[in-house]
Amino acid sequence: MAKNFGKKIKNIGIFAGFGLPATIIWASVVLIPFIYGIWITFTDWNGLAIDINYVGVQNYLEVFTDSTFVTAFFKTVIYAFFTVIASNLVGFLLALAVTSGIKGQSFFRTGFFTPNIIGGIILGYIWNFIFSYALTTFGKSIGVEWMSTSWLTHPTRALIALIIVSSWQMSGYLMVIYIAGLTNVPKELLEAAYVDGASGFQVVRRVKLPLIKNSTAICIFLSISRTFMSFDMNLSLTAGGPYKSTELIAYKIYQTAFTSMEFGKGQAQAIVLFVIVAIISLLQVYFTRKGVDEQ
């Protein structure tokens, strides 16, 4: 009895030292804000008013009836669709190239990965200069009309610019994940395929691709959720413009909350984004686990 009691005290001590700090920090930065955030969505709080009124599900209804949010959502879907395809395609091809046994493979990896060590704010601004000044000067000098004016002042081209820059950054990131998959493909299998007379393309299509299914699933889901959360580059490259035509969801939430000061509505939009990202993550877990079982 006394021994048990002593052990209990000791366990409480261990919990206080090892478990409690993390739990407190996490609860105060993650859990409580999350619950508080859900409460905010049921109010009309604008950050200034002293009396805060409950408005029920009004904010959520407004999310779906607000045409600017619906537009932001569809713009995000278009942006995500093209960025995911382009970055995965380029990332995979780069991975194939730098695992093929050519010289300087690790040099190439380091090089292609470089954009990922720099913050999206800075990258967006660098490209802003390219699109606004460098490209236009080039366009004028060779007399091409669609390159003579800045892409960032044209709604469709601004979105294309966003897709190009995001794909440029993300492909080096995805490349590393594809490399991890490709280096796990057994060498004997590849040799056997070549002995049987398979072409390089056939080896990629019939041997490598089926064996890296897991990496592919990770890359695709990862790029989808990253594109849906994209904010920094949206801010520094296009700032949602021209005429709010390139506002993606995450940027729209920020605008609703901190420019229009509609906190309840902004938080409701954030919850919608949360649900989208959560579904993507759960699908990822489901598909990658399944992939593991199959192998």
Added chain:
Amino acid sequence: MSKTKKKILFVITLVVLIIFMVPFFILVNNTFKPTGEFIKTPFALPKNFTLENYTVAIDRMNFWKALYNTAFITILTVVFNMLVGSMTGYFFARKKWKVNKIVFGSFLASMVAPFQVYMIPLVRIYAGKFGLSNNLLMVVYIAVGLNLPFAVFLYKGFTEGIPEELDEAARIDGCGFTRTFFRIIMPLLKPIIITVTVFVAMGVWNDYLMSSLFLTKTHTKTLAIAIKTFLTNHSAEYSPMMAGLLLGILPMLAFYLIGQKYIIEGVVAGSVKG
């Protein structure tokens, strides 16, 4: 693949890499020109070579202060995150109590949520109720908390791969739970500490959104915020702006060139968290 084919592929990859790097070449090249020359000939090499853009940028951005603030936040966040994260990871790995499983499960669940969900409430609580805007330590606290679930997840997984017989042997030698962790286990965590540290450090160093919500005064701004302010408020100083961007890149680039292997590993570790 035959030797000629490999050579062709090498050349193609090299050309692609050069195209990839063009934005950086253009950036670096133009930081040495006066703004007028950049507008006229953005692709040519500098005719009127100047370093003035850098002095202007350093001055306008309050570069040294911003660099100090960024380093301060990053280092403290990394140290606390490592300490708390590894201790908790060890605790959860060794003590499979029901409460631990519930807490760990909640940690995992919260990793799914994007920052946007916490953004407004965090501003309301910490900047509003507690009035802690422009407090670097508060940004550290929030950064530690936001990065904890992921860190604990990785530390717990890694610790579970360390045989428990080691703990038992230490206990027989008279080590308690705490001493076992710091003396025996923590040194073995080195590889995972590097991975987590790199991941957290990169995220915090490059963070704009979270810190910009709290750090608004010139003397508390981090590099990303200082650059953003400089580029939004000064409309026509293009060459100094580009010098500012390059100054913002340099510290991270230096870090990357030293520890690229760990950095690529650490950054990508974030993708396997599912």
